[in-house]
Every structure is written in C-alpha cells, then in structure tokens.
Amino acid sequence: MADLESLSAIEAACFPPAEAASSYELQSRLTVYPDFFWLLTEEQTIISFINGFATDCPDLTDDMYADATLHNPNGEWQMIFGVDTDPRFQHRGHASTLMHAVIEDTKAVGRRGLVLTCKEHLIGFYQRFGYIDEGVSSSTHGNVRWHQMRLTFDEMN
Template sequence: MSHEVIRHATMDDLDALAAIEAECFPPAEAASIYSLQSRLSVYPDCFWLLANGDTIISFINGFTTNRPDLTDDMYDDATLHDPQGEWQMIFGVDTDPRFQHQGHASTLMRAVIEDTRKAGRSGLVLTCKNRLIGFYQRFGFIDEGLSSSTHGNVAWHQMRLTFDEA
C-alpha cells in the first residue's frame, strides 16, 4: 500500500530534486543544482513535494513576489523572493519520469493552489510551453499569451490563476 505525503523540501532533498529536474527539462531549461540549492536556502517553504517514503515522486517550486509577471531573472536570483509577496510564482512542475501520467502533478498543483489561497495571496503565475496550456487551464489558469521569457531559448506562455476577492 502506497502512502504518499505532501511536504516542503529541506536541503537533504537537494540531490534528488536536482536529479528529477535534470530528467524533466533539457539542460538549457533545467535549474542547476546550484540554483536549486540557492532556492532551498532562501525559500524551502515554496517547494512542495509529493513523496512516498524516501522517494520524491513530484515537486513544484517557485517563490513569492509583488511583481505581477514572471521574468527570467527570478530563476537564478533567490534574493528576489519576498515572503509577503502577492503572487506565487511557479518555476517548475517536475514529476519523476517513472511516475508521470498518473495524476501526481495534478494532486500536487491542487495543494499548491490551496496553500497559496490560504496564505492570502492574489494568485499564481507560471510559464509553460504551448502543449501544456490545456493542462494548466484545467486548474483555472488563464493564458495571457507569449511571455517575455526567453529561458532556454524557448517560447513560453504566461499563465495566471487569480483568486476572486472574498
């Protein structure tokens, strides 16, 4: 019987996270182990992990900021994180290839959305490739068109999920 839990990351997870990141993205797009280490040292609470025992199945990471749009400088500069930020940026949605297409990323994304809502933020922002627009639209993200991002020399769409004012 599997027992999956959602938790935040610690520095002990760094090697496993870097290995999954390298499996999920081409080298030009993947966060380096140094970038992940920097992110973990500043905002470990902005890393959500779906794990089964010691096995990390999927993870989502990003940071919070008052800047409304996701820009390339955010990926490698952890100092831009603002703990009181209005927007939860999503830098990566990674699932170990052995566990892909089983709903794990969806389970984790729902948890991230719920935590972001509970934190009183305005919403979430991410960029994705054209083929993933429909996946994120299922969670209520709106496609805002092509992003200014040139990360990895790829065309990215900026997607935003805005919470309605209570």
C-alpha cells in the first residue's frame, strides 16, 4: 500500500483518464491481491509495473477491472490489467523485462496462461512474447477498441 501514490501517478501518466485505473481501483487491487503486482524499481523508485488477477474465466471482461473481489488466487488464467512504465523510463526494455518475469511466475504456479487486451498498435509487441491475437475483444473499457491477446502455455511447448 506504501506504493499506491507512485503506482497511481504512473498509471495516470500511461493511460488517458477513461482508461486509467483510479487510485481507488488500484487501492482495491492492492488490498485484495497485492502479490499480483510486479514492480521494477531503480534505486527505490518504481519505474514500471504490471498488475492483474487470477480467474477461471478464460476471457478478460470489463467488470474485472473495477471489481477486485472477482480474483481467485487459484484461477487457471492470469489476467493482465496494465503494463505501465513511467514515461521518463520508456523504450528501455523495462516492460519487456517485467513481462518475462510475469510469464515465468505464472507458468511456475501452474496456470494455463495469460490474457490481456491491447490496442491494435501494440499487438506486435505482445506477439513477441508468444501472445496470440484473438481478435477484437468485447471489452469497451474506456470506449476504446481492444484486441484480446492470449498466451497459453500448452501451445508454447
């Protein structure tokens, strides 16, 4: 919870207001599933983070962003709600470093894989990690067109 202010500032810098998680939503997430935040720090400053929760639901739905109680710590799928890097540190590989860690951690606990949504211009970025574009998502979060991306560990072997 001590990181809430920093996380909120980075989130606000990375996403337009309609898409960004509010400080209240981040606080709820930290309260319910603090171990589902991956942080990259440099000299005690958070420079990048990824957050999300686990669920048995195979698709990312809009209600998941706002309702932290939908988290199931033993869920089959790791949902990714945000991949954020402080703009002062972007384009240096920090998000990639964290994504590799999230993938390895998710695989290590035996989940089926990861799911996220992204804008069309980011599809190639996530495909580099093995995510498959499943097409336009039913999500209308922030009134934006999202693509659902899935990384299934069975398909990676």
